[in-house]
Amino acid sequence: MERMPKWADVILTPLISLVLAFGISALVILAIGEDPVEALKVMVQGALGSSYGWGFTLYYTTNFIFTGLAVMVAYHAGLFNIGGEGQAALGGLGVALVVLALPWPHWAFALPAAAVGAALFGALWALIPAWLQARRGSHIVITTIMFNFIAAALLNYVLVNLLRPVGSMDPASARFPAAAHLPKLSDMALGLGFEWGRNTPANVTFFVAIAACLLVWLLIWHTRPGYEIRAFGKSEQAALYAGISPVRITVLAMLVSGALAGLMAINNVMGEAERLMLNAVEGAGFIGIAVALMGRNHPFGVFLAALLFGFLYQGGGELALWTSIPRELIVVIQALVILFTGALDNMVRMPLERLFTALRRKGA
Amino acid sequence: DPALIFDLGGKFDKSFNEAAYNGAERWKAETGGTYKELEMQSEAQREQALRRLAQSGANPIVMTGFAFGEVLAKIAPDYPDTKFVIIDMVVEQPNVQSVVFTEEQGSYLAGVAAALASKSGTVGFIGGMDIPLIHKFECGYAQGFKATRPDGKLIINYTGTTPAAWNDPVKGGELLKAQVSQGADVVYAAAGGTGIGVLQAAADAGVLSIGVDSNQNHLHPGQVLTSMVKGVDVSVYEAFKAGTEVEPGVRVMDLASGGVSLAMDDNNKPLISDEIATAVDAAAQAIESGGIKVHDYMTDNTCPVQ
Amino acid sequence: MDFATVIQILDSAVRLMTPLLLACLAGLYSERAGVFDIGLEGKMLMAAFTSASVAYATGSAWLGLLAGIAGAAAMAGLHGLASISFRGNQLISGVAINFLASGLTVLLGQKIFGLGGRTPSLSGAARFGEITLPFADSLRPVPVIGPVYAELISGHTILVYIAFAMVPLTWWVLYRTRFGLRLRAVGENPASVDTAGVSVTRLRFAAVMICGVLCGLAGAYLATGISAGFVKEMTAGRGFIALAALIFAKWRPWSALFATFLFGLMEAVANRFPNLDLGVVTVPSMFMNALPYILTVIILAGFVGRAIPPRAGGEPYVKER
């Protein structure tokens, strides 16, 4: 007998956690002498109040879908991948190398190639920690943390010494050729005859992200590798009994995870900046943790949570732009969401379970 | 109204964002006018912020930092009636004023001062994040130092390769101590928040330091030899003052125009001997007159002296 | 490399290892009790902020230290609440605490001081000064021993000596006292402690709070000892290095001393020789800066691949499902 209905587990608990996180955030805003209601208004207006706001919200959402899926896939294998940040950074390198290496005739050719580059580099950056965990028993949490730092140094070296056009001050690669620019959602809307989100960075990658959600869902619940990943994540010993190789699954799950994190780069590097810059990831790798947790490690949940964080990011950005609330407020909100939906999950769940048990007793 | 956009480092970075802020505040205090200000929160927002400000009718719009270059080049044609001012970068558009500084010249003077103030003949340079812009400071400093003391020794350190390098005063302090133990007695810090740790450690160790961007002489009176000041505040002040009449084109803020200079005030008066003052003035004049050509690292990513 | 240089590098290593050592021992208490902690970074950061703020406001480094301890302890309490009381995921709680500290310090700092998350610089009694040990100056001329005593051993802030004293103290507490026995037991098999009539929750909370106190010392050292004030994100990854050192030390106090010394030494050497010229190639400074992280990975892969963490570590204690 389950302790509470599935809907309560999947929807009610995270919702209450979220409300708590926002409640405390409101207190923080009050504490720094600002008005939370006003702040919320600015956020909603800025992120959802116009197609313009949506254009940004969806852009951030796309980033977070990828990193959220990355954390989620690893999580199903019982692996905590905190290395999304570094993997996404390396994914950017993959994109830049692919796009700059060949004269692409049209974005439709460049996109798949860049996606492969991004996924490959992200996957490779996850492969080493995966291999070290599987073969050498070094804890993947620690190694992926270290690999974030190493990725930053590596990218800096490559940008400053190899990819930067001479004379440019910016530690950034050359601009991508115009033919490799991805169509923005606003362009696509214009193509369909209406104006939507002019000058916003949301681009065709958004659909790639949605496709990724679907594919990940299929992978995890409808394929043998997915079955094995989940089995391994729940019980390593039982996996061995069933002939599932821990090394293979650890490596596989991290490769997929790293590839997903790397894929984010086609959104921010190829779709938005149209060149590779330092720190292009901007913490999206870490937000992926919150997104996966909020989304209950399901692609649909990840999509919704990414949307939420897209809203937070765009709304919070507006907040920092137009009010005197520093942008670190978003970091605090993000921390609170992770805390309440991830670590303090039981604080909400336990009373709810008791409630449902009592209700059932009464009903029976 | 005019508007000012700060780069990702934030308004209070003790560097040019803060200098820009000071310039705007000065304008505000003098004229009683108001201005809009914005702080960047992510890369993707640059364009958003610019467009929103332009649409809201702000004019001129001043932005700090080379990172705005790409975006500005893209959007400036969309708002032909708005004037833009970009600091630290050249953008060639009819409605854009580009303000660039010759940091290598100011750093050259810092190198001259350091060479003469040093008793040991060894001086240091501590950079923040290891990027070309900071190498530009380093290279100018090295040229001034070597020109004055060809046999002198220069020790160079960078704090790191990630943005964390701008915010590690502990490491800054350690780097300073390491340089001191190698004999350095004047150290030039171009390292943002890390520099604060360098100046502090220098004061603790009893050696001289050189500040950067803003006048940092007051942080440890009598212990900061001088500061290599960029006139970011001046350029913002002047842009605000000119209002919609801001002149498009490249504005080089060099030594001659007072765009870069060494800070001399009561705090460092006792440290600046006549010899130093004379030598710095001479070098400044030579640079202004073209007698000395200070090489800009960023033109070719190399430095003629090591 | 001459003797003086060696001494100076070692001296630098001692200063740099101190926050690592304190944080590492902090993690040791917590993890030995079965509560994993990747939030060392955040706790140190919070402590650095509160200690610098209070030291600035009161002009007293000691009050600052207390505030630092309080700041880190508050974060530790949160970690305890999440991972002990509510049996949450300890890794996730740690991640959240890192973010929380990173955001709150700037938010509060900006509100209070308006310096963009920096605190004003500290001077005088608001900082911990360097202590000259007795006879340091008279011994200095003695060859070898003199410099070692006067330069390396003498002349650090009180917090450095506290950190080093914590090593034998921790060993003694862990292996010679009732509290230590129970602490180790609760990290290995909490049910054994529970059935012996000792509260698992209370023990683990005690350990987590000790962890907070030590992180408080580490943060206060960063802000009021080795530097003079708080700068945002000033911990710069030291919490993670301390964590790596803890694993490298296999959760043992004396080994922790060795591991953090090694990491401190690595950083000191990289500071001293930024571009390592190996004749054929010059190692770029970017590599030298990433070296501690790379070495950590190598060390983890090579030597401590079989480091066995406390058996109940990372798992909340669940009596009734």
Added chain:
Amino acid sequence: MTAAPAPAIELRGISKAFGPVQANKDIDLVVRRGTIHGIIGENGAGKSTLMSILYGFYRPDTGEIQIGGQPVAIADSQAAIRAGIGMVFQHFKLVQNFTVLENVILGAEDGGLLHPSLARARGTLKRLAAEYGLQVDPDALVEELSVGHQQRVEILKALYRQADILILDEPTGVLTPAEADHLFRILRGLKDEGKTIILITHKLREIMEITDNVSVMRRGEMVASVKTAETSPTELAKLMVGRKVLLRVEKPPARPGAPVLEVRGLRMVDAEGVERLRGIDLEIRAGEILGIAGVAGNGQTQLLEILGGFPEAGAKLQGEIRLNGRPLPLHGPEADGRARRRAGIGHVPEDRQAEGLIMDFTAWENTAFGYHHAPEFQRGPLMDNAAIRADAMAKIERFDIRPPDPDLTARNFSGGNQQKIVVAREVERNPDLLLIGQPTRGVDIGAIEFIHKRILALRDAGKAVLLVSVELDEIMALSDRIAVMFDGRVMGERPAEGATTGDLGCLMAGVDPALTPPEAAIPPAAAPATDAGGGAG
């Protein structure tokens, strides 16, 4: 024993629910001072829960506890210890990498410093060892002790805390007959000292042998309390399950065919360098059950794991295994569980919760576990979840798995039903060879009967079965031939017909009665020195 005026323990109206599970319902129990009181009941009947409440490990929802006639509030284990109660849990509560001494003083230290406590405990332990025959090396690490010795440490812990009332939860599940005998001698000694003992067990033989009174629990309720002398095993069994059960299996004679499994000279050295298997030779024919008896930790686990394709990490293997005449590899990717299944080996592992099932998977997902590569479960590149569900439904029906809900997670089935899921999965595949370890450990009598029938049916369909069990009764009832393992070797083999407990017991203790005079056959406490791996405890 004459009864003392007030009973040692009196429980009134104890109830306890874990979420939706009502583990104890309004329980009354009286235990007389100086007696051994048995408690029996099916798995999950609530025995452990009741005792854990008495020991203060769980708190009851309602009810009252009286010790020696006085009502006491037992808020935690500390209070129980103060009231003179000691408990040896079903799953030992020892710190594996502590010494015996450290384990004994944990929670009962004399002061803030350890040394005085350790010194005092060393003395006390010596005295207790002499008094009750509870010898253990005080400085040995617990992880290096055999299960039997670990149990002694648990008893010592209780006695060190001066327990008057000792609760033992299924103490004999992991012991050899000889070790169990030794334990019973200790218990009788304690009883003669005037101590009160509560003994939980599934083995009716033990109840009849040692207890004075016995209480029976069923589905969380106390259904009977009787004097042992006035009852019989069949009556107790009936009380336990609420109906009549067959204690003996009806078994037609075997008709062995061609050899299915041949094992020659199988050796295994584990990662620590300990030789676990020292040259095993076995043969099983079609249509026959080979039972492997032995105390846990003598290599049975390793044998099953190797045959099943998942030896522990870092183990070195040597020897030869043939299935239907074809050699099976010992190493490499073709030696894993998946390859073994493909070759026709089914495997019910010893530990169903840790190995046989993914506890967080639904029942239908679990019915494909290990066979998720089977062609009938695929549809193109995807898995055919509908087909797996349909298959699961069929299995649930045929095996009477309750509740018949394929979407329930395995965790939420009772132990017996969990085992049925595993057995259904493995048996229904009709493997040429079925490996089955501890098929009925922790499973109640009703389910035992069912599982035994299934195993025999497989045999009668001409398949080979390798049965490993620590329950001698089970081995003797099911097997056609019995091999006894001791210290990584096969000590001897007997036809099941005519095998006796005494004979097998000798072999289990490492003594071959054929080579030794019978009087000296059973050493008092025969625990092999090398079984550091421990049993399933």
